[in-house]
Amino acid sequence: MLRIERSREPVPVSQAERGYHTEVVTAGMRRTQPDWSWNGPRVPETKRPFRGLAAGRDGRIWVQLWTEARPVVNEDHNPDDPRSQPVSWESPVRYDAFEPDGTYLGALAAPDGFLASPAVPIFDGEHVWAVSQDEFDVQRVVRYRIVVGGG
Template identity: 30%
Template sequence: MLRVYDSTMTQIDSIFSAGEDEGGDFDPEDSPGAFYYETPGGGYGLMQIPFYPGGASHTDRNGETWSGTMADPGYRIGRYAPGGDTTLIVVTERPPVPVTPAERDSAIAVIRESLRESGVTREMDWSRIPDVKPALESIFTSAEGNVWVAIPNLSGGTDYDVLSSDGSYLGTVTAGGLDVYPWLPPVVVGDTFLAVVNDELDVPYVVRARIVPVD
């Protein structure tokens, strides 16, 4: 849901995306992107399914929202003006990036350990983990106003499709095996790329890189 505020920060509208509504009952056992589990004390919890395709959104400096969803086999991005009017649609087609057996086993091990700490020993339905990675990870804009779309690569890291503000494709920036921190978007100014990444021990640190063209 997108909440719209006026200049005094008074909410004037709520925009619901496809699949959302203003009411309805929530059934935690029927969450499409999460594992449901019950704890010994009578409570319950939800844990995100690894590699489950979701969406991403970003509001640029002009107040327009770029919202991305999965397409088959690529992604679809819409640009929405304040109030919800669609001003641009971009659709891509890309070959899917498979989830490797090692990545799947590692994700399952992390979930099992987390559940074990909560006293849960029941196995989840691991078949719900997708065989391919989401085609779209995140969206942000550079200082110049270009739209950067994070996509998975075959090295286990993240690449970026770069679009101009009118949706034209400018190129793809390859980041190799950099494990960019997913909850903090990089900062791009000119040919400088700044990002928080995790090393092999999951220790975060800041990387400053220069973007160079490839012949």
């Protein structure tokens, strides 16, 4: 068994982002139960330490981190569609990389358009294959060269 620990400041969830998530859940529930009201715990003020894990084909460990989200205007918003939101919240994609023995290699900030889901990126040595989306929302598989660094 391998145990890896790394100290990191918690990533805050702004009041506006918490409100957005509460509104989205409430609107979704009210589509099936019109009198539904939020009765669960509040949306947390910080995000979980990590978003996901991926094992590289070379044995490296890739930890997808939560990052601070920013509001993005939905240019395709349709006010007549109750599922359409005028604004969404997007978080930049970032990973911490570790050697198979747990040695920290550094941080990887993915370029714009890099999608970490729904298809999981494939990490292998100096490259990662991932789905990328351009400004026209066209998706394609792209091979990126990995440059790890920073912190």
